[in-house]
Amino acid sequence: MALKLHLGGCFPAGGPSKEDFLSAAPRAAVVRDEHLADVPFWQRLGGRTDLLELCQNRSNQIRQEEFDTFVVLGIGGSALGNSALIESLSPFGQEWAPTPDRPRIIVLDTIDPDWLKGFLDSVSIERCHFNVISKSGGTIETAAQFLLFYDAVKRAFDSDDAARARFTLTTDPKAGHLRSVAQECGFETLPIPAEVGGRFSVLTPVGLLMAEVAGLDTESLLAGASKTANSLEACKPESDAALAWALAHVLHLEAGRPIHVHFPYGHHLRSLADWYLQLWAESLGKREDVKGDEVFVGPTPTRAVGPTDQHSQCQLYVEGPDDKVHTFVRVGEPSWSGNIPSAFVEGIPAFEALKGRTLGELMEAERRGTEAALRAAGRPCAVLELCKLDAFHVGQYIMFCEIATAYAGGLMRVNPYNQPGVEAGKVAALALMGVEGYQEHLGEISAVLAEDENMSFSC
Ligand code: PA5
Numbered sequence: 001m002a003l004k005l006h007l008g009g010c011f012p013a014g015g016p017s018k019e020d021f022l023s024a025a026p027r028a029a030v031v032r033d034e035h036l037a038d039v040p041f042w043q044r045l046g047g048r049t050d051l052l053e054l055c056q057n058r059s060n061q062i063r064q065e066e067f068d069t070f071v072v073l074g075i076g077g078s079a080l081g082n083s084a085l086i087e088s089l090s091p092f093g094q095e096w097a098p099t100p101d102r103p104r105i106i107v108l109d110t111i112d113p114d115w116l117k118g119f120l121d122s123v124s125i126e127r128c129h130f131n132v133i134s135k136s137g138g139t140i141e142t143a144a145q146f147l148l149f150y151d152a153v154k155r156a157f158d159s160d161d162a163a164r165a166r167f168t169l170t171t172d173p174k175a176g177h178l179r180s181v182a183q184e185c186g187f188e189t190l191p192i193p194a195e196v197g198g199r200f201s202v203l204t205p206v207g208l209l210m211a212e213v214a215g216l217d218t219e220s221l222l223a224g225a226s227k228t229a230n231s232l233e234a235c236k237p238e239s240d241a242a243l244a245w246a247l248a249h250v251l252h253l254e255a256g257r258p259i260h261v262h263f264p265y266g267h268h269l270r271s272l273a274d275w276y277l278q279l280w281a282e283s284l285g286k287r288e289d290v291k292g293d294e295v296f297v298g299p300t301p302t303r304a305v306g307p308t309d310q311h312s313q314c315q316l317y318v319e320g321p322d323d324k325v326h327t328f329v330r331v332g333e334p335s336w337s338g339n340i341p342s343a344f345v346e347g348i349p350a351f352e353a354l355k356g357r358t359l360g361e362l363m364e365a366e367r368r369g370t371e372a373a374l375r376a377a378g379r380p381c382a383v384l385e386l387c388k389l390d391a392f393h394v395g396q397y398i399m400f401c402e403i404a405t406a407y408a409g410g411l412m413r414v415n416p417y418n419q420p421g422v423e424a425g426k427v428a429a430l431a432l433m434g435v436e437g438y439q440e441h442l443g444e445i446s447a448v449l450a451e452d453e454n455m456s457f458s459c
């Protein structure tokens with residue numbers, strides 16, 4: 001039961017070498033010491049069984065209702081972790097069929113009217129439970145979703161009381177508009193600890209209520225997170241896998257490889273990779289360093305899923321510009337080997353090669369083949385290995401990525417916990433919607449968005 005990291009293919013000729021990596025160890029150790037001197041709250045979330053108990057209690061209440069669909073309303077860090085958990089740990093991702101024991105889970109991280117209309121047309125609204133998630137309580141997309149669906153549920157039941165019972169609000173314990181609405185109108189709530197920011201919050205009630213309702217193994221999820229946090233804290237700096245992974249990426253970034261390809265081999269890992277992409281991008285892409293100097297730094301994380309994207313992205317990765325670092329995520333033991341039956345006429349090479357083999361073997365051969373092609377082309381590759389795809393190892397992966405992100409922020413000397421660029425977009429949207437208090441930004445926003453009439457085309 002472990003998460004393993006292999007960096008043997010990460011330092012080909014033409015970029016930072018293994019020696020550069022080893023000689024940067026003191027720089028990395030300083031960052032780690034700074035981090036451990038003030039361990040962030042989220043790093044201890046694996047041990048917060050009190051938060052889990054709150055979610056278990058609320059989940060038990062919700063399960064008394066007649067419902068078949070649990071809907072997460074939120075965006076960014078208030079939604080991506082939910083998609084990641086349900087897609088990695090349920091049998092068939094978000095498409096699994098509901099049963100009397102397990103509702104369907106839908107994460108609606110959008111305000112796209114066409115998509116939401118499709119949702120409304122596809123579900124029985126009176127058989128849904130909605131979990132509105134917003135740490136700040138002021139995110140306009142989540143507010144719009146909340147208003148829309150509250151109205152729909154209220155009309156379905158013709159009752160405010162019945163509608164309220166179909167909602168759980170997950171937000172800051174004290175601050176924000178969502179908390180005020182909950183207090184004034186009597187909605188059930190769950191807390192997101194004040195110390196935990198959106199993209200680091202999946203192991204709080206943000207992800208745990210949905211996981212409980214879906215029947216996922218939340219205790220193992222938290223145990224996996226704890227195991228990784230504890231073993232990284234207890235080990236020597238030179239054995240710290242998250243530090244090594246962060247350092248390798250930062251050295252490549254500094255040497256002109258800013259594109260970080262996260263390459264899981266497994267369809268269940270697609271949304272987990274999307275969650276990681278937000279974590280890495282929003283935490284590390286910064287205009288200013290911690291001293292306030294303009295630096296405009298940050299890696300560009302991207303996702304490919306094997307073997308599907310071998311037939312889509314790999315040509316670029318193997319032969320295109322040498323500006324990328326690749327991390328394969330592999331699952332050691334698939335839950336089903338998938339014996340491939342023999343059929344059709346003998347002697348056809350594509351079919352002969354599969355005789356007596358399993359899907360698991362084929363998947364790993366494809367992954368290793370892709371790694372070999374990249375490494376032969378001198379492209380850096382790391383391998384992150386989950387022994388199995390289960391709640392424990394997903395918990396390990398989540399904590400590993402969070403700690404590595406914090407370390408990478410330290411190595412880059414940026415604050416991984418703020419997101420001024422996201423806030424700027426939120427302010428602009430509020431101003432454009434005419435929200436009181438934001439009009440002063442309108443002049444500046446209109447100037448930025450001004451179009452040159454001669455630069456529009458149609459066909
Ligand atoms: O990581 C973050 O802080 C952001 O991605 C937020 O999660 C996102 O903007 C949603 O914010 P909130 O949870 O306050 O609605």
